[in-house]
Amino acid sequence: MSRSIRIFDRRSLILLLGLLLSGGFFATTLFGYFVSKEAIRSAIIGQDLPLTSSNIYSEIQKDLVRPVLISSTMAHDTFLRDWILRGENEVSEMSRYLAEIKQRHGAFSSFFVSDHSSNYYTGEGVLKQVREDEPRDAWYFRVRDMRDEYEINVDPDLANRDALTIFINYRVFDFDQRYIGATGIGLTVDSVRRLIRDYQARFQRTIYFTDATGKVVVHGGETAPDLRQRPGLAQQLDRILHERTGFYQFEDAGDNHILNVNYLPELKWYLFVEQNEDVALAGIRQTLYVNLIISLVVTLIVTFLAYLTLGSYQSRIEKMASTDKLTGLLNRHAFGILIDKLLANNRRAPRPISFLLADIDHFKDINDRHGHRIGDEVLSNIAQRLSATLREADFAVRWGGEEFLMVLPGCPLNEALVVAEKLRHAIASAQLAPGEPTIRITLSLGASELDDNETADHAISRADDALYAAKRAGRNQVSAAPPLG
């Protein structure tokens, strides 16, 4: 019969290993995530948004600043002013002039509105007359009354099938600085919108231009977003417009947005470039999840392998620590642990326990006559016999050199004596040294039953006394210790 003694708690060790591994993985993965998050954040603020902003800025400059200069040249053109002051007589001269400007500069439209006649001239002649009661002409009267030299206005162009057009409306003065009309060119915003859309699609950034009131004038979507309807942004909008340039942050629909704003003085517009930080971090968040899953799987595999390996080592170590090398029986150290357990159980559910102490008769002679190797062989075979003869619940211990202790739980003294006889007979009748057929081995046994008020040591010493009584009585016999008074 073999028993194993628990030397250390494998489960606690595995738990500790698992915790250390998963804690280490978790900490490094999270650390990596936060470092990457900060790197992405500073890249958004330090590079991505400013770069997008300056790209869009230079594109819009290309598309708009030049037209502003062209419109300025038109407003200061002596031919144009002379022609008006002369009475707007030859319409073909004006339309040739406007057609040439349009064609030379690749504009979408070119125009002049005379304050004197209210005629709206284009490259094709007089398009119409502007009227104060016509909402579509409101721009002209606004330009007429404004203080600035020019304005940039996004409107559908009547002359070009109402395509969304940016007009540069320049005020024209005669040589005495009296207002005489408005001129300029119109160009489609499609190229700017295409660029904005392209940037939005590639970098998941939202890009738009606003005027000084915060109204979106050019954007890449279908409908112009209303910034005042976005609570996180709306509460900062006036400050942003006042500061003109800078970085801002706001929450929208639970996501954090980083905003780069630049004022474009030539256009009197603001360029907003927005990055949804949570969208930008989606990639590394996915990496974080994948890393966490890999860490978890590695932790599970490592702890499982460690569990298996430790299990096999532990049982080997436990076996080595608790068994006698020669006989394979439990040693006295193991006996100490097992008897404590047995007695603890016995206190909960009392039942008789008996001890048998066996000693080989004249074992010294066997060693002396046949040598220690045969002596060892005999010891080992006796141990096997004893174990084989005992019940599953009993256990045998190598007590001393040629002494064996048998513990019989649930067995009163009278039954223990029967077992002792069985053991004695089993040994006496066996051939325990096959190479030396003449060797005959006998055992002397002492038996005792543990008394309720007695320690195991005391009961064993009584069995020892009985064993010596058996020796004294001629050996190869069983002797019982009398029950305690």
Ligand SMILES: Nc1nc2c(ncn2[C@@H]2O[C@H](COP(=O)(O)OP(=O)(O)OP(=O)(O)O)[C@@H](O)[C@H]2O)c(=O)[nH]1
């Ligand atoms: N071969 C071998 N001999 C052992 C071992 N352990 C103890 N012995 C021997 O067992 C012998 C025990 O001798 P004694 O205590 O004099 O007793 P005995 O000869 O058996 O005589 P009685 O017990 O009086 O019948 C000693 O010679 C020890 O050296 C062991 O592991 N292997």
